[in-house]
Amino acid sequence: MTVDKVLDAKGLACPMPIVKTKKAINELESGQVLEVHSTDKGAKNDLTAWAKSSGHEFLKHEEENDVLKFWIKKG
Amino acid sequence: MSEKKKTTIVLFSGDYDKAMAAYIIANGAAAYDHEVTIFHTFWGLNALRKDEQIEVKKGFMEKMFGKMMPRGADKMGLSRMNFAGFGPKMIKDVMKKHNAMSLPQLIEMAQEQEVKLVACTMTMDLLGLQQEELLENIEYAGVAAYLADAEDGNVNLFI
Numbered sequence: 001m002t003v004d005k006v007l008d009a010k011g012l013a014c015p016m017p018i019v020k021t022k023k024a025i026n027e028l029e030s031g032q033v034l035e036v037h038s039t040d041k042g043a044k045n046d047l048t049a050w051a052k053s054s055g056h057e058f059l060k061h062e063e064e065n066d067v068l069k070f071w072i073k074k075g
Numbered sequence: 076m077s078e079k080k081k082t083t084i085v086l087f088s089g090d091y092d093k094a095m096a097a098y099i100i101a102n103g104a105a106a107y108d109h110e111v112t113i114f115h116t117f118w119g120l121n122a123l124r125k126d127e128q129i130e131v132k133k134g135f136m137e138k139m140f141g142k143m144m145p146r147g148a149d150k151m152g153l154s155r156m157n158f159a160g161f162g163p164k165m166i167k168d169v170m171k172k173h174n175a176m177s178l179p180q181l182i183e184m185a186q187e188q189e190v191k192l193v194a195c196t197m198t199m200d201l202l203g204l205q206q207e208e209l210l211e212n213i214e215y216a217g218v219a220a221y222l223a224d225a226e227d228g229n230v231n232l233f234i
Contacts, residue, residue: 013175015103019184022106054108 001059001071004032010039010067017043018050021072025056028074033059036070043068082109082230083221089118089145090154091163091178097234098181104230105188113185114221116195119234120202122148122182123194123209137203144202148178186212193220 007024009017017038025034036047044061047070051058055075062069082104086097097113104111115123126147133141145151153162170177176184186192192213199205199215206215214220225231 011174013173015099015106016176018106019102019188022108050107 001033003035003071004028006035006037008037009043010037012038013040014042014046018046021047021050022054025072025074030074032074034072034074036072038068038070039066040068043070047072080107080109080230081112081224081228082107083112083114083225083228083232085114085116085221085233086119086122087117088154088234089121089151091148091151092153092155092166093234094119094122094148094151095178095181097232098178098185100230100232101185101190102181102188105185105190109229110224111185111188111190112193112221112224113190114193114195114216114224116198117202118144120194120198120204120209121145121151122178123192123213124148124204125208125210126150129205129208131205131207133203133205140203141208148182151178182210186210191224195221 005024005028007020009020012020017040021036028034048058051072057073057075059071059073084097084101086094088094101111101113121144124147126149152160153166156162167177193216194209194213196215196217
């Protein structure tokens with residue numbers, strides 16, 4: 001999987017991870033992949049719901065030392 | 076692309092915590108690509124006040140109202156545990172620790188995301204607030220304009 005952009009949203013609280021993710025994905029072309037790093041515990045549910053509603057594809061997530069990583073493909 | 080969904084929020088409350096909730100939802104909805112409107116009425120209008128004193132012509136009652144109400148979002152009190160102003164100080168400290176955005180920052184972010192901020196003109200008259208005293212780039216309207224947005228709104232909240 002090629003990652004086209006990485007967004008560091010670590011330390012940010014609600015609603016910033018989702019606001020920043022939206023801004024970052026606006027800068028991508030359809031089919032490109034965004035990687036998001038967050039420390040917000042609600043981010044997984046937030047990003048999956050947001051991706052589904054906004055027509056993007058939530059590819060996968062990983063957890064690494066309290067940092068949540070997400071990969072979203074722009075729809 | 077299909078037509079955008081709409082979120083409308085009536086911000087009636089002048090409490091810092093409730094206004095925070097309203098603005099967090101508004102920013103979230105804007106990230107959801109909704110067209111977002113916040114209609115400020117009664118005490119909620121204080122969220123739109125500039126923090127400095129603006130010279131405008133006012134009657135006695137209007138002047139009193141102006142002095143008694145918080146001048147701007149940052150000066151609003153909490154709906155619970157206000158403790159004569161200590162509550163907001165404590166919560167702002169905690170917010171900083173958790174990296175949460177302050178209310179003025181949330182309002183700025185909402186404007187950046189093109190959330191439509193509307194001030195209710197009827198209650199502006201009641202509370203003696205004038206356009207010069209409120210933030211730039213907001214709209215002025217009444218119940219009909221709110222309903223026009225709300226009737227095809229997917230999310231409509233009263234806070």
